[in-house]
Amino acid sequence: MEYLLLAERLRVEERRLIEAFAALGCSARLLTPAEIGSIQFGASSADSEPNLGPDGGTIISRLHPTREASALLWALESVGWTVVPGALQMDVFARRDRLYRELLRAGVPVVKTTLGWGTSAVMRAADASAYPVEFLPLGGGESGIVVEDREGAEAVVEHRAVLGREHVLLVRHGAALAEQRRLLIAGGEVFAALPSGEADWTVDETTPVDRMIAGQVSAAIGAPLIDMCYLPDAGNAVVTVLPLLSFRSVQSAASDVAAAIARCVGRTEAIHG
Numbered sequence: 001m002e003y004l005l006l007a008e009r010l011r012v013e014e015r016r017l018i019e020a021f022a023a024l025g026c027s028a029r030l031l032t033p034a035e036i037g038s039i040q041f042g043a044s045s046a047d048s049e050p051n052l053g054p055d056g057g058t059i060i061s062r063l064h065p066t067r068e069a070s071a072l073l074w075a076l077e078s079v080g081w082t083v084v085p086g087a088l089q090m091d092v093f094a095r096r097d098r099l100y101r102e103l104l105r106a107g108v109p110v111v112k113t114t115l116g117w118g119t120s121a122v123m124r125a126a127d128a129s130a131y132p133v134e135f136l137p138l139g140g141g142e143s144g145i146v147v148e149d150r151e152g153a154e155a156v157v158e159h160r161a162v163l164g165r166e167h168v169l170l171v172r173h174g175a176a177l178a179e180q181r182r183l184l185i186a187g188g189e190v191f192a193a194l195p196s197g198e199a200d201w202t203v204d205e206t207t208p209v210d211r212m213i214a215g216q217v218s219a220a221i222g223a224p225l226i227d228m229c230y231l232p233d234a235g236n237a238v239v240t241v242l243p244l245l246s247f248r249s250v251q252s253a254a255s256d257v258a259a260a261i262a263r264c265v266g267r268t269e270a271i272h273g
Contacts, residue, residue, distance in 0.1 A: 001026045001027070001058075002026070002027045002028065002029070003021055003026060003027070003028040003029075003058055003059075003060055003265065004028070004029060004030075004031040004058070004059045004060065005017060005018070005028055005029065005030050005031060005060050005062050006031050006032075006033065006059050006060065006061045006062055006063060006072075006083075007030060007031075007032065007062035007063065008032060008033070008063070009030075009032070010030045012248045013062070013245065013246060013247055013248060013251075013258070014030060014062060016247075016248075016251055016257075016258035017060070017258050017261060017262065019258065020256070020258040020259045020261065020262040021262050023259065023262075024262055024263070024266065026262075026266075028060075031059065033063070033072060036072070036076075039075040039076065039078070039079055058081075058082045058083075058084060058265065059076060059081055059082065059083045059084070060083075060084050060261075060265055061073055061083055061084065061085055061090065061243070062245060063090075063243075064141040064243075064245065065090055065093035065094040065139075065140040065141045065242065065243055066094055066139060066140075066141040067094055067139070069090055069094065069141070070087060070090045070091050070094045073086065073087035073090050074087040084224065084225070084265050085223045085224065085225055085243060088222070089221060089222055089223040090243075092221050092222075092223070093140045093141075093221075093223070093241070093242060093243055094139065094140045094141060095138060095139070095140060096136060096137075096138055096139070096140050096170055097115065097138055097170070099140060099221070099241055100113060102220050102221055103217065103220050103221075103238060103241070105220070106216060106219060106220035107216070108213075108216050108217055108220050108238055109235050109236055109237045109238065110237055110238045111172050111173070111175065111231065111234070111237045111238065111239050112129075112172060112173070112237075113136075113170050113171065113172040114128070114129070114170070114171045114172070115168065115169075115170055115171075116168070116169055116170075116171055117167055117168050118167055119157050119158065119161050122135070122157050122169050122171060123150075123153065123154065123157060125171035126147075126150070126153045126157075126171050127150065129171060129172060129173045130173050131147070131148060131149055131150070131153075131174075132146050132147060132148045132173070132174035133146070133147055133153055133171060133172070133173060133174055134146045134147075134171070134172050134173070134174040134175075135147070135153075135156060135157070135160075135169045135170070135171060136169065136170040136171075136172070137166065137169065137170075138168060138170065140242065144170075146174040147174075157169070175231060175234075175239055177195045178195055179231055179233065179234070180195065180229040180230070180231060180239055181193075181194065181204075181210070181229065181230055181231075181232050182194070182195075182201055182227070182228070182229045183210055183213065183214050183226075183227075183228050183229070183230070184226075184227055184244055184247055184250060184257055185214045185217070185218055185224075185225065185226040185227075185228070185244065186224070186225055186244065186257065186260035186261045186263070186264040187224045187225075187260070187263070187264035187267060189260040189263070189264070190206050190210055190211055190214045191203065191206065191250055191255050191257055191260070192204045192205065192206045192207065192210045193249075193250050200249045201249045201250055203250055203252070203254070203255045209232070209236065213230055213236055213238075214226075214228075217238065217241060221241065223243070224264050224265075225243060225244040225261060225264060226241060226242070226243070226244055227240075227241075227242045227243065227244045227245065227246065227247075228240060228241045228242070244257075244261065
């Protein structure tokens with residue numbers, strides 16, 4: 001069995017996944033979006049087969065959640081490829097408003113967030129929140145920005161409105177990283193981590209609360225591979241939910257995230273195969 005890792009480039013994580021699949025007796029290789037041939041909608045798969053070779057296997061998306069990534073996954077599924085996570089799940093990841101809607105519909109607590117349309121509405125939402133305030137674009141693959149005071153907020157909002165023609169922003173209190181607890185979810189396997197710097201995380205023992213929240217979020221989104229953070233001291237409110245892409249600071253022999261992902265993909269393929 002061969003697995004295709006759909007990514008822009010070969011990073012540390014993709015190398016670890018290749019090793020993990022090899023340990024299971026399978027092969028895996030990098031597949032960049034540029035390598036995929038054109039996919040024609042409305043045609044038979046024989047007329048629009050992507051350029052993946054005759055023996056391609058399941059595709060594991062390692063793409064950031066964007067509208068472009070979602071469109072590519074939909075196209076691949078339309079010609080018969082199994083993709084993990086699937087296009088429908090990528091749609092949820094790629095739109096923060098839809099992500100929050102799915103979480104709230106499932107009863108998962110999320111950090112209080114306001115959608116503001118237009119500069120005035122966004123500033124009113126910022127003033128109603130306690131500074132520092134975080135501004136988030138609707139795109140799930142786009143990073144937010146935290147501002148410490150009203151003057152900084154005005155500058156950011158006006159800049160984005162004028163140069164980026166961005167009319168809608170999500171506004172919420174900027175929770176400090178030290179307040180957050182991170183969960184890496186690979187099917188039924190959950191890894192917990194605490195911040196140990198600006199980009200690093202230290203593995204922590206998984207608690208029953210971690211497993212409960214992981215199960216709730218996975219069920220709400222329908223995705224098997226998730227990277228999320230929540231606030232244990234604020235009602236377990238969810239802060240971020242993304243596809244499980246980066247795990248190098250958590251990866252070790254004792255917390256083998258890559259192996260868990262490989263096992264999860266194998267189980268997912270058995271279900272959809």
